[in-house]
Amino acid sequence: MNRRPFIAGNWKMYKTGQQAVQTAANLAGLCSNLTDRDIMIAPTNLSLPLVARAIKNTEVKLGAQNLHFEKQGAFTGEVSADMIKDAGGEYVLIGHSERRQYFGETDALVCQKIKAALGSGLKPVFCIGETEEQREQGNTYLILDKQVSDGLKGFGLEQLSSLVLAYEPVWAIGTGKTASIEQVAEVHQHLRSLLEKLFSKDLADRTRIVYGGSVKPENVKELMGIEDVDGALVGGASLDAKKFINIIKYNEKGI
Numbered sequence: 001m002n003r004r005p006f007i008a009g010n011w012k013m014y015k016t017g018q019q020a021v022q023t024a025a026n027l028a029g030l031c032s033n034l035t036d037r038d039i040m041i042a043p044t045n046l047s048l049p050l051v052a053r054a055i056k057n058t059e060v061k062l063g064a065q066n067l068h069f070e071k072q073g074a075f076t077g078e079v080s081a082d083m084i085k086d087a088g089g090e091y092v093l094i095g096h097s098e099r100r101q102y103f104g105e106t107d108a109l110v111c112q113k114i115k116a117a118l119g120s121g122l123k124p125v126f127c128i129g130e131t132e133e134q135r136e137q138g139n140t141y142l143i144l145d146k147q148v149s150d151g152l153k154g155f156g157l158e159q160l161s162s163l164v165l166a167y168e169p170v171w172a173i174g175t176g177k178t179a180s181i182e183q184v185a186e187v188h189q190h191l192r193s194l195l196e197k198l199f200s201k202d203l204a205d206r207t208r209i210v211y212g213g214s215v216k217p218e219n220v221k222e223l224m225g226i227e228d229v230d231g232a233l234v235g236g237a238s239l240d241a242k243k244f245i246n247i248i249k250y251n252e253k254g255i
């Protein structure tokens with residue numbers, strides 16, 4: 001199955017508006033002929049409208065890092081799916097491990113957020129991953145299966161066509177430790193089978209499953225060579241346009 005590669009940058013709580021615009025514009029310039037893959041950057045919410053303007057009519061798409069599941073209301077400090085859409089967002093990260101770890105996000109909350117994103121026409125990038133302790137205890141699949149089945153509970157096949165699933169082992173995020181090729185291959189294959197079991201073979205075949213966790217120019221080619229890896233979610237190495245382009249162009253010679 002030919003799935004369109006998806007390479008995304010999560011800029012977390014880095015970059016002021018001006019810095020985000022500068023990096024986004026640089027990146028867009030470097031991506032001008034890359035029409036065979038989806039490229040996305042997720043700056044902070046404050047920078048969304050500015051970056052949207054900077055990448056308009058380029059190959060770079062915009063995403064947010066989080067959203068609130070309600071459409072509107074008295075939720076101080078929060079931002080809704082419609083607001084992200086209005087600011088030019090097309091994608092939204094949901095369930096990132098930093099949200100789960102530092103903001104107490106549960107699988108049930110993640111499910112509500114996916115529903116809100118889909119309801120407003122945003123494409124969810126649904127992040128899952130086990131901690132080091134969970135892996136060491138042999139619970140990797142127990143955790144991942146629960147995250148996927150609870151996060152996608154109640155959805156019909158037709159609703160999930162825009163979903164991107166991001167496998168990000170927590171122990172590999174921002175640590176410089178990448179999961180081994182064997183570990184990534186095994187988990188991605190497992191996740192595709194799980195999607196088939198929960199939904200259908202067709203959905204499992206079409207859904208892009210991307211890897212995240214210390215992806216860099218030096219390891220991206222090997223990771224992208226794995227059959228069930230359809231892209232990358234990149235944190236640290238996406239902050240610099242020159243570095244990130246070497247990840248985005250993972251299949252070009254000499255990189």
Ligand code: PEP
Pocket residue numbers: 010168172173174175176212213214215233234235236237
């Ligand atoms: C991330 O934040 O999703 C991530 C994968 O970070 P890093 O690439 O820095 O490990």
